[in-house]
Amino acid sequence: MNNSLSKVPLFHITRRKELPWYRAWLIRVIAVIMGLILCGIITMFLVKINPLDVYKTMLSGAFGTSRRIWVTAQNMAILLGISLALAPAFKMRFWNLGGDGQTLMGVLGATTPMILLGGKVPNIILILIMLVCAVVAGAIWALIPAAFKARWNTNETLFTLMMNYVAIQLVSFFVVVWENPKGASKIGIINQDTMAGWLPQIGNNQYLLNILIVLVLTVAIYIYMRYTKHGYEISVVGESEPTARYVGIKVKRVILRTMLLSGAICGLVGFLLVSGTSHTMTTTIVNGRGFTGVMVAWLAKFNPIFMILTSLLLVFLSRGASEISTIYGLNDSFGSILAGILLFFIIGCEFFLNYQIALKKTRKEVKIDA
Amino acid sequence: MKGMKKVFALVLVAIFAVGMLAACGKKEEPAPAGSGSSAAPAASTMKVGLICLHDENSTYDLNFINGFTEACEAEGVEYLIRTNIGETQDCYDTAVDLADKGCTLICADSFGHEDYMIQAAKEFPNVQFCHATGTKAHTENLPNYANAFASIYEGRFLAGVAAGMKLNEMIAAGKITADQAKMGYVGAFTYAEVISGYTSFYLGAKSVCPTVTMDVTFTGSWYDPAAEQEGAENLIKRGCALISQHADSLGAPTACENAGVPNVSYNGSTQAAGPNTFIVSSRINWAPYYKYAIQCVKAGKPVDKDWTGTLETDSVQLTEVNEAVAAEGTAAAIEEVKAKLASGELKVFDTAAFTKDGAPVTSYKADVDSDPAYEPDTEVIIDGAFAESKFRSAPYFDIQIDGITLLDTAF
Numbered sequence: 215m216n217n218s219l220s221k222v223p224l225f226h227i228t229r230r231k232e233l234p235w236y237r238a239w240l241i242r243v244i245a246v247i248m249g250l251i252l253c254g255i256i257t258m259f260l261v262k263i264n265p266l267d268v269y270k271t272m273l274s275g276a277f278g279t280s281r282r283i284w285v286t287a288q289n290m291a292i293l294l295g296i297s298l299a300l301a302p303a304f305k306m307r308f309w310n311l312g313g314d315g316q317t318l319m320g321v322l323g324a325t326t327p328m329i330l331l332g333g334k335v336p337n338i339i340l341i342l343i344m345l346v347c348a349v350v351a352g353a354i355w356a357l358i359p360a361a362f363k364a365r366w367n368t369n370e371t372l373f374t375l376m377m378n379y380v381a382i383q384l385v386s387f388f389v390v391v392w393e394n395p396k397g398a399s400k401i402g403i404i405n406q407d408t409m410a411g412w413l414p415q416i417g418n419n420q421y422l423l424n425i426l427i428v429l430v431l432t433v434a435i436y437i438y439m440r441y442t443k444h445g446y447e448i449s450v451v452g453e454s455e456p457t458a459r460y461v462g463i464k465v466k467r468v469i470l471r472t473m474l475l476s477g478a479i480c481g482l483v484g485f486l487l488v489s490g491t492s493h494t495m496t497t498t499i500v501n502g503r504g505f506t507g508v509m510v511a512w513l514a515k516f517n518p519i520f521m522i523l524t525s526l527l528l529v530f531l532s533r534g535a536s537e538i539s540t541i542y543g544l545n546d547s548f549g550s551i552l553a554g555i556l557l558f559f560i561i562g563c564e565f566f567l568n569y570q571i572a573l574k575k576t577r578k579e580v581k582i583d584a
Numbered sequence: 585m586k587g588m589k590k591v592f593a594l595v596l597v598a599i600f601a602v603g604m605l606a607a608c609g610k611k612e613e614p615a616p617a618g619s620g621s622s623a624a625p626a627a628s629t630m631k632v633g634l635i636c637l638h639d640e641n642s643t644y645d646l647n648f649i650n651g652f653t654e655a656c657e658a659e660g661v662e663y664l665i666r667t668n669i670g671e672t673q674d675c676y677d678t679a680v681d682l683a684d685k686g687c688t689l690i691c692a693d694s695f696g697h698e699d700y701m702i703q704a705a706k707e708f709p710n711v712q713f714c715h716a717t718g719t720k721a722h723t724e725n726l727p728n729y730a731n732a733f734a735s736i737y738e739g740r741f742l743a744g745v746a747a748g749m750k751l752n753e754m755i756a757a758g759k760i761t762a763d764q765a766k767m768g769y770v771g772a773f774t775y776a777e778v779i780s781g782y783t784s785f786y787l788g789a790k791s792v793c794p795t796v797t798m799d800v801t802f803t804g805s806w807y808d809p810a811a812e813q814e815g816a817e818n819l820i821k822r823g824c825a826l827i828s829q830h831a832d833s834l835g836a837p838t839a840c841e842n843a844g845v846p847n848v849s850y851n852g853s854t855q856a857a858g859p860n861t862f863i864v865s866s867r868i869n870w871a872p873y874y875k876y877a878i879q880c881v882k883a884g885k886p887v888d889k890d891w892t893g894t895l896e897t898d899s900v901q902l903t904e905v906n907e908a909v910a911a912e913g914t915a916a917a918i919e920e921v922k923a924k925l926a927s928g929e930l931k932v933f934d935t936a937a938f939t940k941d942g943a944p945v946t947s948y949k950a951d952v953d954s955d956p957a958y959e960p961d962t963e964v965i966i967d968g969a970f971a972e973s974k975f976r977s978a979p980y981f982d983i984q985i986d987g988i989t990l991l992d993t994a995f
Contacts, residue, residue, distance in 0.1 A: 279684055285677045386804075390995065395719060395951060396958040397775030397982070399804070399995065400671060403699035492673040496696070499672055539639075539667060546639055546668050 226572045233567060241566055249559030253552045263542060268552075275537020276530045286529055288421035288491065291428040292483060294525040296503050297510035298428075298435045298518060299479035302472050303356075304508070305439065305516045307452045312359065312374030313504025315381035316352045316477045318497075320484020322385050323351030325495040328404050328411035328488065329392055340411045345485050352481020353474050355381060360473030364466040378504070386497045403493045413490040424490040431479065436518040448472055480504070513560070531556065630661045630689075630882060633682035635675060637694035639667035642807060643851045644832045648693040648716070651870025658871075659878045671696025679704035683711045689881045691716065691874065705729040712881050716870065717777070719954050719978045721889045728886075732873050733977035734893035737784035738925050739866030739900040741932045744788020745921050746864045746905065746914045747826050747848045751793045753911035760825050762795045768819025769800045770812050770829035770836045773995045776951075778802075780972060780979035781830045784932050785848070786988055791937070792917075798988045799824060804995035809833035818991075820845050837862065846909055853903040863910045864918075865903045872897045890977040895926050933970035938985040945970070950980040 233241075254265030276286045296313050303310035324344040331340055359373035392401050405411055416422040439445040447468050451458045458465050487499055506528055513527075514520035535549020634652045636645040649665060656663040664687065669678050675697045682690050683704065691714045692701050698718040705713040705726050713729045715721070721731035751765045767789060771778040782800055789796045799819055803811040812835025816827050820843045828848040829836040834857045840847035841858035849858075849865035873893055880887045893899020905915045924930035935945050949960035952975045964971050964980070972981050984990065 279681070281677075281681060281684055285681070392956075394956050394958075395776070395954045397773045397778070397995075398695060399773050399775070400696040402696070403703070406699060406703075494672060494699070496671055498670055501670065536666070536668070540664050543665070545641075 224573070227569050228572060230568055230570050238567055241563055242560070245559045245563030245566075246556070249556040252559070253555050256551070256555070261542065261544060261548065268538060268542075271538055271541050272530070272534025272549075276533040278537075282533075284419065284421050286526075286533055287425050289533070290522075290525050290529045291421070291425045292487060292491070293503050293506060293510060293529055294521060295428045295431060295483035295486065296480060296500075297507035297514075297521050297525055298431055299476045299483065300504075300507050301435065301511045301516045301518065301521065302439060302445075302448055303476040304511055305452050306448045306468065306472050308360070308363070308469060308473065309371040310356065310359075310374050310473065310476055311371055311505070311508070312356065312377045313480055313507050314500050314502065315374070315378035315504070316355045316480035317484045317487070317500045317504055318378070318381040318385055319355040320348040320352040320481030321488050321495050321499055322381075322388060322484075323347035323349070323481060324411075324485040324488040325388070325392075325401075325404065329401075332405045332410040333408055337410055341413065341489060344411055344489055345482070348485035348488070349478045349481040352479070352484060353477040356473045356477025356480065357470065360470050364469050382497050385495060389495060389497065392495075400496065401494050404488075404495075405493070411489055412493060413486075421491070424486050427482075427486065427490075431482075432518045432522065435479075439516070439518065444468075444471070509557075527560075630878070631664065631685065631687045632656060632661050632689040632878060632881075633664045633666065633679075633685070633687040633691070635669050635678050635682070635690070635692040635697060636665065636667045637669065637671065637697070638807075642832060644806065645693060647851060647867060648870055652691065652874050654871040655874030655878060658875060659882075661878055669697070671700075673700065675700035676703050679713070680707060683708045688712065689714065689877060691877070693717075702726065702729055712877070712887055714873075714877050714887060716873075717978055719976055722976050723953050730877075730887040730889050730891065731977050732877075732891040732893070733973060733979065734868040734873075734899040735895070735973055736866065736868050736900055737780050737932050737972055737979065737981070738895055739868075739902060740781050740784040741788035741791075741925070742902055742918050742921055743828070743848045743864055743866045744785040744790075745792055745917055746788075746910055747785070747828065747846075748789035748792035748796060749911040749914050749917060750826060750846050750863060750909075751789065751796060754825060755793075764823065764825065765793055765796045766822075766824050767796060767798045768816065768822070768824030768827045769798055770815040770819070770827070770831055771800055771802045772806045772831050773804065774802060774990075774993050776982045777979045778830050779983075780981035781850075782828075783938075783981060783983070783985060783988065785828055786985075787932060787937055788921075790987065791921075796987070799991055800988060801991045802993065802995045803831060805831075807832045809835040809838075812836045813839045816840060817843070849903075855903075855906055859906075859908075861909060862906045864905045864914070867901055867903070868893065869899050869901045872899050890975075892973045892977040895922060931969040933972055933981060935965060935968050935970065938987075940983055940985050942986065945983060948983060950975075950982065952976055952980050 257263055257265040257268050277283050296317055300310055300313050324347060327340060327343045327347055331343065355377055359370050359377060362368040362373060363370045389399060389401055393399050394402055413423055447463050450463060451465055451468050455465055488495065492499060510521055510524045510528060513524040531553035535546060535553055538544060538549045539546045636648060638645045640646045640649055664682060664685065666678050669675050671694060675692065679690055679701055689712045693716050695717045698715050698720055701713050701715045702720065702724055705728050709728055711728060714732060716732050718731040721729055747767060754760050755762050755765060769782045771782060786798045799822060801815045801819060803815055805811060812829060812831045812833050816836040816839035819827055826846045827836055827840050830850055832851060834854060837847050837849055837854040837858040840861045845861060846863055847858055847861045848863050850867065852867050853865050855862040873891060877887050902918060921930065946965060947963065948965050950962055950964045951958050951960050952962040962975050970981055972979055
């Protein structure tokens with residue numbers, strides 16, 4: 215700082231005031247275009263394929279047939295569901311990295327009655343039992359780290375993360391208990407003949423019910439976060455705990471309540487995975503979406519309506535990547551590289567939305583906001 | 585406003601650049617677009633698809649991908665390969681998507697894909713579905729759903745002969761006594777396929793080295809390099825003079841190379857990882873099966889519900905013997921035993937060759953038809969031998985025979 219008089223730095227970074235919406239979106243669009251250009255250059259350079267064909271292939275992979283659109287929408291629904299669960303916790307600045315484990319516990323909660331009670335109780339009751347078990351299991355898994363945080367102020371990031379591994383071990387234990395055939399370490403489709411515990415189909419579309427449930431959930435969470443006292447308390451605790459305490463919010467109670475909700479929604483998604491989608495239980499069924507969900511929620515700034523868009527983006531990138539690998543005989547990783555570049559630009563542009571770079575000569579114009 | 589202009593300039597530059605790229609890209613269009621569309625649609629435009637659990641970085645999936653592409657190219661059909669498809673609804677979604685794309689033969693490589701393949705087969709009766717390693721085709725009885733496997737136990741037996749000869753050499757050289765001739769085996773799960781594999785390997789070794797015993801450990805995963813290496817190291821510590829494995833990574837071969845203990849491998853040569861310890865490896869060659877399945881579909885014939893590849897169909901292969909490590913005359917001995925197996929003179933699971941609890945096995949019911957209670961349902965001892973892969977292609981030998989000690993059975 216002493217030599218600032220003799221040496222003027224090349225540029226300054228200053229915080230921006232709120233941008234008008236059209237400029238903010240212009241910056242975002244530019245970021246995406248620049249990302250696409252870089253992806254194109256890399257594609258031509260590394261694999262010598264016309265990048266436009268690659269983008270076309272990605273689009274066709276995600277939306278090429280009506281079935282693909284349904285599958286994309288179904289994957290979106292699951293990812294969005296987990297992201298919706300994480301959003302309130304993150305808004306409260308409670309770093310819930312346990313979405314995977316909480317969803318997996320939901321899967322276990324739904325699978326247990328499906329196997330043990332399948333064919334023994336009427337289907338509608340079985341489905342309700344599965345739903346309750348899944349929600350409770352997910353909620354408990356989230357409540358444990360929340361209780362430790364509230365009582366002893368333990369680090370929730372590590373705690374929720376570790377709980378994922380405990381959940382994986384529990385599930386793999388029960389996979390061995392229910393494996394078929396013996397020693398195979400897989401359960402296979404549960405009640406494939408009787409369809410006991412399977413969510414009913416609407417019309418002839420298997421995934422529509424899942425999608426509708428998550429849609430309702432999206433609206434509910436939007437209202438909860440935006441228009442209820444609970445939602446307000448969450449944002450106050452997130453902004454500043456001392457303020458929250460000062461205005462008389464019981465912080466511990468808010469933490470426990472919000473994590474209970476977070477885990478319960480994860481549990482619900484676990485139920486949808488078992489009862490509505492896969493009808494089986496494996497240790498990898500959640501497939502890291504508890505972490506991808508963090509990105510979905512952050513990108514959308516915890517706004518459930520925007521999260522529809524961000525979850526679509528992430529699902530599109532992964533389905534597109536898989537299609538590229540099939541059509542061009544490339545490894546899946548190539549698609550992931552492209553997706554990574556695009557995400558880098560999209561996330562990176564948030565920096566330019568919040569800050570501006572002033573070059574040396576315009577230094578005088580820079581005013582530092584308080 | 586000044587800022588706005590700058591932004592607009594940037595956008596213009598960006599659009600210009602995109603245009604340039606598009607123009608550049610156009611020129612390259614004649615270049616071949618890769619495996620999917622490279623096959624010449626000359627005589628037939630038949631399309632086939634393969635669903636893989638992982639990608640070519642896994643030796644298990646690579647073995648399938650190689651066999652599949654070899655068969656497709658030989659038969660001149662177009663093919664699509666889908667990698668990293670989990671054993672969940674993903675598998676069903678992928679299978680029906682391949683059917684939508686016009687594939688008339690769809691194959692999957694992982695055991696856990698089976699139920700989802702069956703679900704897809706019911707929806708597309710005009711498409712043939714072939715699932716390797718599965719167990720349900722003979723009970724589901726769908727006309728368009730088939731299982732396949734290979735008599736890999738014969739390959740294991742031959743590899744076992746090589747192992748037994750190495751032990752004999754070590755005994756003759758005074759490195760170990762006849763009573764210390766103990767082998768170690770790293771398995772994945774206590775699954776019939778694994779049990780059949782290590783038992784046939786043991787019987788192969790025993791056929792030339794009668795005093796041999798074996799310790800088996802399980803990792804609880806088909807692919808876990810660290811656990812496999814650790815398992816092999818533990819076996820070596822327990823005094824095992826030779827190691828083999830049924831797991832897909834280089835964990836066990838690496839442990840053997842580090843400790844200087846001979847290794848009999850699986851799924852292809854691991855000589856690169858163990859130049860001073862690798863003896864020989866057995867593997868399943870899937871190309872004959874896929875050729876057969878493609879020919880069936882082309883001719884409009886049903887594919888055999890339970891196809892079992894053998895030494896004769898070239899589905900069971902052994903790699904070159906590593907003469908630097910193997911005992912003298914191993915390659916010749918393997919050829920000799922191979923001929924006996926092919927002619928039927930020698931049977932791997934001859935009941936005269938093994939005992940259970942000190943007594944020969946004269947009758948045994950195996951769990952051939954999968955059910956949640958693992959109920960044994962089929963008599964499999966026929967003409968003095970365990971009839972492996974006769975009632976379904978996937979192995980069902982799961983007898984714990986004498987001479988083999990299981991160190992852990994948690995999985």
